[in-house]
Amino acid sequence: QSALTQPPSASGSPGQSVTISCTGTSSDVGIYNYVSWYQQHPGKAPKVMIYEVNKRPSGVPDRFSGSKSGNTASLTVSGLQAEDEADYYCSSYAGNNNFDVIFGGGTKLSVL
Amino acid sequence: EVQLVESGGGLVQPGGSLRLSCEASGFSVRTIWFDWVRQHPGKGLVWVSRINGDGSRTGYADSVKGRFTISRDNAKSTVYLQMNSLRVDDTALYYCGRITSSNHVDLWGRGTLVTVFS
Numbered sequence: 667q668s669a670l671t672q673p674p675s676a677s678g679s680p681g682q683s684v685t686i687s688c689t690g691t692s693s694d695v696g697i698y699n700y701v702s703w704y705q706q707h708p709g710k711a712p713k714v715m716i717y718e719v720n721k722r723p724s725g726v727p728d729r730f731s732g733s734k735s736g737n738t739a740s741l742t743v744s745g746l747q748a749e750d751e752a753d754y755y756c757s758s759y760a761g762n763n764n765f766d767v768i769f770g771g772g773t774k775l776s777v778l
Numbered sequence: 779e780v781q782l783v784e785s786g787g788g789l790v791q792p793g794g795s796l797r798l799s800c801e802a803s804g805f806s807v808r809t810i811w812f813d814w815v816r817q818h819p820g821k822g823l824v825w826v827s828r829i830n831g832d833g834s835r836t837g838y839a840d841s842v843k844g845r846f847t848i849s850r851d852n853a854k855s856t857v858y859l860q861m862n863s864l865r866v867d868d869t870a871l872y873y874c875g876r877i878t879s880s881n882h883v884d885l886w887g888r889g890t891l892v893t894v895f896s
Contacts, residue, residue: 669822702882704823711873711886712823718880755823759881765828765837767813767881772822 670695670756670770677776678746686773688739688756694768696737700759703732703741706772707752715754716741743775751777780804780885782874787890790864798859798890800874807831807850811877812857814848816870817889824870828877829857842868864894 671689678684688695688703695701701719704712714723716732719739729744739758743750754773760766786798800812814826827848828837836848847860857874871891875883 669824698881700881702880704883706823711888712883713886714882714884717878717882717884721880723884753822757823757825757882765835766839767825767828769815769823769825 668768670758670768672754672756672770672773674771675774675776677778678743679778680746680748682746683742683744684746684775685740685742686754686756686775688741688758688770690737690739690758690768692737694737694758694760694766695734695739698759699734701732701734701739702757703730703739704755704757705750705752706755712755746777748777751775782876782885782887784872784874784887784890787872787892789893789895792865792894792896794864794894795860795862796864796892798861798872798874798892800857800859800887802855802857802876805876807855807857808852812848812850813875813877813883814857814859815873815875815883816868816892817873818867818870823873826872827859861892864892866894866896868892869894 703716706712720732756770809831845863850857871889873889874887876885
């Protein structure tokens with residue numbers, strides 16, 4: 667149950683785009699399309715931004731998009747806004763027998 | 779209001795026990811799966827445990843297997859996490875989350891803080 671690999675930090679200026687990667691293995695990200703992304707502001711509970719690799723829940727701006735290639739998933743935030751500054755975590759389902767779920771270590775997104 | 783409210787956290791010494799509760803309101807829990815997810819101070823999210831709708835299937839992270847037990851009482855709309863043999867590294871904010879059929883958490887509680895100190 668090793669954590670998914672995310673860069674510890676990412677940054678961009680307002681209006682720019684930034685992409686955060688999330689690398690797993692052929693036992694989790696590579697085999698399941700149950701990859702989700704969560705946004706967490708300081709002192710707050712996480713909020714789902716993307717689920718099933720590239721689906722957006724109602725209310726999430728279309729500036730947020732997700733994709734996957736092989737064992738790596740990505741979250742792209744376009745048209746960066748100040749309120750996008752937060753920690754972002756990817757998550758993947760990893761197994762049926764034990765319901766294994768794996769999170770990434772998190773990426774601190776700074777809007778410069 | 780649709781919400782999850784965790785409770786039961788607190789201070790405990792190593793080797794001690796705590797039972798966390800997660801009370802759901804505003805929706806029927808009968809067929810809903812739930813997760814417990816923890817966050818160590820200043821660190822990332824870590825999955826702890828999952829339970830299916832009728833409580834017949836459960837799963838645990840390796841780090842808590844054999845020490846933690848997840849259960850539920852649908853009549854009380856409540857999910858529990860019994861934590862035994864607590865260790866200092868179990869210190870964390872524990873979140874309860876509602877799982878969708880797409881295997882993601884779409885509703886989170888505010889968390890309950892567990893502190894294990896020697």
